[in-house]
Amino acid sequence: MFQTVMAELTIGFGKTIEIFVLTLLGALPLGLIISFGSMSKFKPLKAVVRFMIWVIRGTPLMLQLIVVYYGPGLIFGTNIWGIGNEGRFVAVLAAFIINYAFYFSEIYRGGIESIPKGQYEAGQVLGLTKRQIFFNVVLLQVIKRILPPMGNEIITLVKDTSLARVIAVYEVIWAGQNFIKSAGLIWPLFMTAVYYLAFTGLVQIVLGRIEKKLSYFN
Amino acid sequence: MSILEVKGFTKSFGDVKVLKGVDFSIEEGEVLAIIGPSGGGKTTLLRCINFLERADGGTLSINDKVIYDGSCPSISDAEIRENRLHLGMVFQQFNLFPQYTALENVTLAPKLSRKWPEDEILERAKDLLARVGLADKMNNYPCELSGGQQQRVAIARALAMQPDILCFDEPTSSLDPEITGEVLRVIKRLAEENTTMVVVTHEMGFAREVADKVIFIDGGVIAECGTPDEIFGNPKSERLRDFLGSIR
Ligand SMILES: Nc1ncnc2c1ncn2[C@@H]1O[C@H](COP(=O)(O)OP(=O)(O)OP(=O)(O)O)[C@@H](O)[C@H]1O
Ligand SMILES: [Mg+2]
Numbered sequence A: 001m002f003q004t005v006m007a008e009l010t011i012g013f014g015k016t017i018e019i020f021v022l023t024l025l026g027a028l029p030l031g032l033i034i035s036f037g038s039m040s041k042f043k044p045l046k047a048v049v050r051f052m053i054w055v056i057r058g059t060p061l062m063l064q065l066i067v068v069y070y071g072p073g074l075i076f077g078t079n080i081w082g083i084g085n086e087g088r089f090v091a092v093l094a095a096f097i098i099n100y101a102f103y104f105s106e107i108y109r110g111g112i113e114s115i116p117k118g119q120y121e122a123g124q125v126l127g128l129t130k131r132q133i134f135f136n137v138v139l140l141q142v143i144k145r146i147l148p149p150m151g152n153e154i155i156t157l158v159k160d161t162s163l164a165r166v167i168a169v170y171e172v173i174w175a176g177q178n179f180i181k182s183a184g185l186i187w188p189l190f191m192t193a194v195y196y197l198a199f200t201g202l203v204q205i206v207l208g209r210i211e212k213k214l215s216y217f218n
Numbered sequence B: 001m002s003i004l005e006v007k008g009f010t011k012s013f014g015d016v017k018v019l020k021g022v023d024f025s026i027e028e029g030e031v032l033a034i035i036g037p038s039g040g041g042k043t044t045l046l047r048c049i050n051f052l053e054r055a056d057g058g059t060l061s062i063n064d065k066v067i068y069d070g071s072c073p074s075i076s077d078a079e080i081r082e083n084r085l086h087l088g089m090v091f092q093q094f095n096l097f098p099q100y101t102a103l104e105n106v107t108l109a110p111k112l113s114r115k116w117p118e119d120e121i122l123e124r125a126k127d128l129l130a131r132v133g134l135a136d137k138m139n140n141y142p143c144e145l146s147g148g149q150q151q152r153v154a155i156a157r158a159l160a161m162q163p164d165i166l167c168f169d170e171p172t173s174s175l176d177p178e179i180t181g182e183v184l185r186v187i188k189r190l191a192e193e194n195t196t197m198v199v200v201t202h203e204m205g206f207a208r209e210v211a212d213k214v215i216f217i218d219g220g221v222i223a224e225c226g227t228p229d230e231i232f233g234n235p236k237s238e239r240l241r242d243f244l245g246s247i248r
Helices: A002-038 A043-058 A061-076 A084-115 A117-127 A130-167 A172-184 A187-216 B042-049 B077-084 B100-111 B118-131 B147-160 B177-192 B204-210 B228-233 B237-245
Strands: B004-013 B015-024 B031-037 B057-062 B064-069 B087-092 B165-169 B196-200 B213-218 B222-224
Touching: A002 A043, A002 A084, A002 A130, A002 A172, A002 A187, A061 A084, A061 A130, A084 A130, A117 A130, A117 B087, A130 A172, A130 A187, A130 B100, A172 A187, B015 B042, B015 B222, B031 B042, B031 B204, B031 B237, B042 B165, B042 B196, B064 B177, B087 B147, B100 B118, B100 B147, B118 B147, B147 B165, B147 B177, B177 B196, B177 B204, B177 B228, B204 B228, B213 B228, B213 B237, B222 B228, B222 B237
Parallel strands: B031 B196, B031 B213, B087 B165, B165 B196
Antiparallel strands: B004 B015, B004 B057, B057 B064, B213 B222
């Protein structure tokens, strides 16, 4: 029985990791782009982005998942996500990436705004372009500064993946809970905690390594 | 022919007129010292010369060619970038890039500019760091260097782009008194090598010794200008006498 449970949980956790990794891959760059929008000198763009940040951060991710999945169908009369498990998985990714990108964008903005003006000016007087100043001077300093708050969000993301089941994406908690109905067992559900702990532990180690790598400057 | 000529520079921040028409020029190889009371507009003038601020009015010419005209402000970023390379700037706060070593700080801009072959850039950077007395510190990060050493790296970094004119805004004001000397010595040495420089400073002894010309800025205008001997030995205006009296 133990092996059956573990095999099943591992399948579920595979999905969890998939959501986690793909969300990061999408939300990390998208968040940076959104942060540029939120700092834009073009007022209407800035206003729209700020409004979106307010909406996304001010409503539960669970609700966003439902809206993203069912919304297009209700509004346009077609399910844009495709059918079956795959469609639901894509919808989950879309909702997670949007949600986390907006959260990340605020962290990026805080980091970018914390870089002293003198860094930009030193780049400018040396004839660097805005792009070169951002990528060659500012970015690494921003990464160093945002690593702690970013780490918190990333750990939260690991746990938030369990919300995917709201629109019936099979992940590890669901896998554990199934055993209550099918075999009257409660411990498989508790066992899922071990998976989460192992994974968040790993994430923390990786973040710690990066932090240490960047500790050579301040 | 003046290497740098500023005519009628004006600059306001909101309703506050900070520069009210500043004119001066310097010749190649000269050192110009800018002195004056706090809030007089020295930093603003230097920032306008370096295009960190855009002057509202007036012109700036390099070798008799107008490269900035405040009356037609539609100048593009790319044009500014090209023109500002005539000028180098050393800040009061050094503003080194913390994630790069001393050597990388010096080579970054030349490398990104692709104006010179890489090995030439590297050789020149090492040479510049040796000239400011930091040959043995080139692989250190800014956080491992003292303020005086950081400022000397900043000077090497500015020189690496081979500007025609090097500007300093109170290069020793954020240093402990006992290490201002090492930075002033480097600037003096550059003066002896005929580097054209504009130096905003509160170090009157240094200005007197090194400058060819001194301008005294007060209330957004040049209240007096002349040779160091004229300015320090025989100040004409009341304001300059008061100023020199107040800092002695
Ligand atoms: N960005 C700005 N916005 C508004 N006012 C400014 C700005 N920069 C400078 N000023 C004002 O312009 C005036 C001149 O300032 P500036 O920094 O040029 O003086 P300074 O001669 O360099 O003084 P100090 O010796 O203290 O460095 C001051 O009254 C200052 O408050
Ligand atoms: Mg100043």
